[in-house]
Amino acid sequence: MKATIVTIGDEILIGQITDTNSGFIAKALDKIGVEIHEIISISDDKNHILDTFSQLQNQVDLVVITGGLGPTKDDITKHTFCEYFNDKLIRNLDVEKHIVDLFQKVLKIEASQVNKDQALIPSQCQILHNANGTAPGMWMKKENTVFISLPGVPYEMKAIVNDYIIPKIVAEYKRPYIIHKTILTYGQGESIVAERIENWENNLPNFIKLAYLPSPGRVRLRLSARGTNKEKLEKAIEENVISLSKIIGDIIVG
Structure with a gap:
């Protein structure tokens, strides 16, 4: 909808x-x-x-x-x-x-x-x-x-x-589920963060979108998943956040 x-x-x-x-x-x-x-x-x-x-x-x-x-x-x-x-x-x-x-x-x-x-x-x-x-x-x-x-x-x-x-x-009305998850990073600019997670981003499933939300000194990464199976979406978000943490865990603060 x-x-x-x-x-x-x-x-x-x-x-x-x-x-x-x-x-x-x-x-x-x-x-x-x-x-x-x-x-x-x-x-x-x-x-x-x-x-x-x-x-x-x-x-x-x-x-x-x-x-x-x-x-x-x-x-x-x-x-x-x-x-x-x-x-x-x-x-x-x-x-x-x-x-x-x-x-x-x-x-x-x-x-x-x-x-x-x-x-x-x-x-x-x-x-x-x-x-x-x-x-x-x-x-x-x-x-x-x-x-x-x-x-x-x-x-x-x-x-x-x-x-x-x-x-x-x-x-x-029937509507899909939308799940958002925001990760806060600190200390590196948007372009550096994007370069570090490029391969991870390219391998995201097609039902998950990534948005960069930069501000001075920090970058928020918002994952948005859309679909009809809520449990599947939540699991996919959780798994991808875990894999992201392995790549840039040194700058994730929230």
Whole structure:
């Protein structure tokens, strides 16, 4: 199962805020065996969003979008969803009640009509309840690709991912296992380490990938194994870490 993560917002593109949502989503999906195909950021522009959706359609199994679900005119994700899915917005009374209750109980004020209009949802979508905010998540499918839209507020997004998206994917989709193991080396640069372990790296099984993650004074080596047999993957990782230790054990510190 492959996924692309899309963050929507001019504020990200101009560097006004730093995107942390995509990293959280990527880690959550990776833990359940979903392969991250790419992470992209796009503008608050309808045509840009539509073009991105069209490019991703059937290229990946899952598109996770954050941002653009707020109550203001520049939040256009729902309207763009309707255009892409040939759908229309309808008022969901359960969502509206949640919005009204949230304003009364938490903010101690009445919800404005603008806020209540966040209960306008594409008629075809499955609603992902946002207990911490007013903009619900949306789950829609077109042909072979699922499109999930999430609010850009990090704590709202995280709760929906943990409470709804991850359990739903686990229950409904078959996924491979992904096992990661990171080895920390110290005292030699990336090129020297790579030269020392070249033969070992060349003999890794095709289901194990090696990544070099250098920083001043140290290099992290990340082994990633992907497959359907978890025990086989764990055994292969363990065996290759042991053989690696025999080659560069003098610089492995963790």
